[in-house]
Amino acid sequence: MKIIRKVSQMQKIALKYFQDGDEAGLVPTMGALHEGHVSLIDKSVRNDDITIVSIFVNPTQFGLNEDYLKYPRPFEKDVAICKKNHVDYIFAPSVNEMFPAAHKTFIEVKQMQDVLCGSFRKGHFRGVATVVAKLFNITFAERAYFGMKDFQQLKIIERMAKDLNFRTKIVPCPVVREKSGLALSSRNSYLSQKEKNDAVQISKILKEAKKNFSKNNVSAVLKDAIKKLNKISGSKIDYAEILDANTLSRADKASRNFIFAVAVWVGKTRLIDNVVL
C-alpha cells in the first residue's frame, strides 16, 4: 500500500493503471474510518483491480461555525485499517494541494443542494460536489463508493456525475449500524455514553416509521416520528422530512421511492440518519 500526498503523483499513477486497462475504485473519505467505510472498501476490493481511499478533511464543505478544526484525524489508525483491508493507495493531500489560494471554481447542484442538510449547512454540498469532481479527475476512478447514510450527498453526487458526463459510476452502499441500530458516523466519537444511548432512539423511530408507512399516511407517520424525536433527551430537530428519494423534492403521485431523512442534535452533536421507505 502506498500513501500519496501530491495530486500530480496520484494522477500519474492513475493514468498508468487506466491506460493499462486496470479499473480503479475510489472510496472518498474524511478519514476517522469506521466499519461503514470498511464496507465500502470491501466492496471496491471485490469489484476493482485497484482500490484508492482518499482521506481529506475538506474545508470547503464546512461552515464557519462547524467542526472543521475538531473533526477527528486519527491518520495512523486509518492507515492501519486501509492496510488491513487491502487498499492499494491512500490519497491524502494537504489542503493547499487541493485548494491553493488561487482556487476559484465550485460545482453546484441546484435545488438538491438547498434542501435537508443543505438548508442548514449553506455551501456544504457545493464543497462536497467540488472535491468529489476533483477526486474523479485525479484518480480516473471507474467506480466510486458512497454510503447511503449520507443519502443527500449520494443523490447529489449521482446527479453531478451524470450531468457533467463523468465516466465514474457511483455505487451506493447500505448504511452500516451498531447492533443498537445507531448509524455509524465519525461524529459518534463526539457523543458521551449517555448521549449515545439517547441517540439510539433515532434509528428506532425511523425503523418504526418504515413499518407503518404507506403512500396514504405520509403526514401521520411523519407527525408521529417528530413527536418521538422531540422526546429524546437533549434533542433538537434540524429537519425530519419524507421526500421523493430520487429528486429530493416533495413527494407526489409520480414518486415511486420515498426517503425519510432526519438531522437531529443530541447534545452538541448533530446526527443524520435515514431510511428508504
Next chain:
Amino acid sequence: MKIIRKVSQMQKIALKYFQDGDEAGLVPTMGALHEGHVSLIDKSVRNDDITIVSIFVNPTQFGLNEDYLKYPRPFEKDVAICKKNHVDYIFAPSVNEMFPAAHKTFIEVKQMQDVLCGSFRKGHFRGVATVVAKLFNITFAERAYFGMKDFQQLKIIERMAKDLNFRTKIVPCPVVREKSGLALSSRNSYLSQKEKNDAVQISKILKEAKKNFSKNNVSAVLKDAIKKLNKISGSKIDYAEILDANTLSRADKASRNFIFAVAVWVGKTRLIDNVVL
C-alpha cells in the same frame, strides 16, 4: 470524418483512442465557423493524433434577451469546412442530449466570471464553464484550443481546468483578424457593410492604446480610448477596461501582464475585442 450526435457514442470512441494511447485535440465551437476557428483546427491537426470539433449552440450561456435563437447555424457549411481541414470527428449533440430536463449541475468560477462580459451577461460564464467541463469528460481531450478573442473565457477555462484537476491542457490561440483589423466573430454576420466599416475602428483604437501604453499611464490611455470608442457611429460601450491579464482583477504593482478588453455595441450587434498590452 464522422459526425457524432450522442454523448455515449462520443465517449465510447474517446475511451478507445485514449486507451490506444492516441492524443485527442478538442476545438469547442458554437459552429458558424470562420478563419479564427480554422486556425484552432489547424493547430490541433498539427499537434494531436485526433481532432474533434464540437458544434453546439449552448443555451445555458445565453441570457434571456440574447441572440440564442438567431445565432447562425450553417451546419452543412461547417461540416464542409471541417472536412476540408482534416477534422476526424464533429461532435454535434442536440440540446436535450447535453442538457436534459433533469440537469441541475453548474460550474462557477468565482470573481473572474463576474467582471467584464460577466457583469453584462449574467450566468454566461457559468454556462460556458459547465459545457466545456462536459466536453472534456465526453472527449477525454489531451488538449483543448481556445481563441484569445474571447480572452475572459480563455482565462476562466484555464482556471476551471486547473482547479478541477482536468488533465486537458488549454492551448490559447491568437486572435485572427480581417485585413482591416476587425476581429473575426460569428456575430460579424449580423453587421451591415456600413456597421462593419464602423466596427473596424475598435481594433484600431486598441492597437493605438497598445502602442501608447506604459505602466504609468493606464488611466490616460484608457480615457483616450474610451473617447474614441464613443465617437464610433452608433456605438455604445458595455465596458472598456485595462486589467491584470492573469487574474482579470484590477491591475496592481504585482501585475506583469495587462489586458485591454472592450465590449462595444455597433448598432444592434455586440462586439468584443482585446489586446494584450
